[in-house]
Amino acid sequence: MTETIDTDVLVIGAGIAGVGVAAELASTHKVIIVERENQPAYHSTGRSVAIFLPNYGNDVIRTLNHFSAPMFQQRDVNLFPEPLLTRRGALTIADETGIERCHDLIRNGINVEEISVDHAVEMVPILNRDHIKAACYQAEAQDIDVNALHQGWLRKAAALGVELHTSSEVVRASRTNGCWLIETPDRIFRAKTVVNASGAWADVIAGLFGSKPLSFTPMRRSVAVLPPPEGYDTRGWPVVDDANDSWYLKPDGGRLFVSPCDEIPVEPHDAYVDDMILAEGLYRYEQAVITPVNRVERSWAGLRTFAPDRTPVAGFDGEVDGFFWLAGQGGYGIQTAPALSQFAAMLIRQQSLPDGLAKIAPRLAATRFQPSKG
Incomplete structure (x- = not known):
């Protein structure tokens, strides 16, 4: 029975x-x-x-971010012995097509600082100076464990x-x-x-x-893990994203997580990487940096599900x-x-x-x- x-x-x-x-x-x-x-x-x-990013999402999401912050920042140490947040920072860069979106983030975001191209390259030395036409920085961005x-x-x-x-x-x-x-x-x-x-x-x-x-629409999002660029210390680098959401870079454990920011509608399933989509995203990323992608150590995909x-x-x-x-x-x-x-x-x-x-x-x-x- x-x-x-x-x-x-x-x-x-x-x-x-x-x-x-x-x-x-x-x-x-x-x-x-x-x-x-x-x-x-x-x-x-x-x-x-x-990433905990206060400016991420629409006004409803930002309100939820605001109410979530105290639990992350004043955690119950009995449940979470180690910090849930680690300071990271978020750098947004724009080519000519993304200048307005970058400026919109500066105008409408909270604690978003416009920075020079020189400052952006100083933060992340592998960035291609000639590619960047505008940049801004959010110091409050933090990694979430x-x-x-x-x-x-x-x-x-x-x-x-x-x-x-x-x-x-x-x-x-x-x-x-x-x-x-x-x-x-x-x-x-x-x-x-x-x-x-x-x-x-x-x-x-x-x-x-x-x-x-x-x-609801499940959307596939892919990530490639790249070896650390030779001759560079990635510790302390911020997460870097393109103003047009065409790729992002996140240093992690000495390696680089690079995503094409893909949002491919799919049926619910155990998500897997589409190699062509990943390759196209890595190509966009390569246009913004001075270090070529010679090897992908591994990759994965997950589903991000959105209401209409x-x-x-x-x-x-x-x-x-x-x-x-x-x-x-x-x-x-x-x-x-x-x-x-x-x-x-x-x-x-x-x-x-x-x-x-x-x-x-x-x-x-x-x-x-x-x-x-x-």
Whole structure:
């Protein structure tokens, strides 16, 4: 006989979104996480090259960045013994076609400093001086230790009694007497509330619960790992991005992570690199530097999933009872995770939101795509 396990909240997905909201809810609710893969953080979370950048994203994302910052900066040392943030800095450079976008960032960003071409090359000596027509710098940009954040929340969740079931793909769901019955290959879970934190699979999961899809689009993003350029010490270099978002460079552990900033719409899957797309991106990168790409040590790809308006979805479904969306974080999922986890937990608990989060709640709601009941 198939085992049935009761819980208050069932979270689908053990990436940063699912684990974060589970850890937040566990002090007041019994929570279970189910994950279709054999380990948590297998897809987007485990493949993220994350930077905390206050100016990243639209105004909703920037508000979430603002509310996330205190948790990163004043971390719970019992959960996160080592700092979650490391000073990095972000340098944006522009060729002739990107000058206006660079100037727009300077005008509209917070603490964005316009710098000279000489200063940019001084920061990152492999840059091609003749290629750069404008540059700016954000000193507040910091590396995020994604694994430490995810593992810390897993520890918190486990300490509060959260169960994590891996290799547990949801195959069927039905609602009876105000509760969901969620079937996996070897168990049935009964829950009052289901949180859909399944990333690229969010619309697929929604269909199992009778909810209409919100038209999320998984986008593939690729990264190449290059050996350190001979004769250069990359320690202390900032992350460098092109104003037109055609490539970025991030030093990491003595090597260079270079991405073509690709956003290729794909179906949900275990993402892999398209060699042609990667080669085209590396060619664009080579135009901006004086060191050729002679060897790629390895490469990988991940999925960044966006809602139609490129703003995350966090809220109850407008038509299906007990079904909560937490998806569509796109490229902002790690740096907004503390705020979105707290936001989602407060909605599920039916608590009042802080003014800043209450103001953006309608723009995060699932009901902006699906009408409310009645």
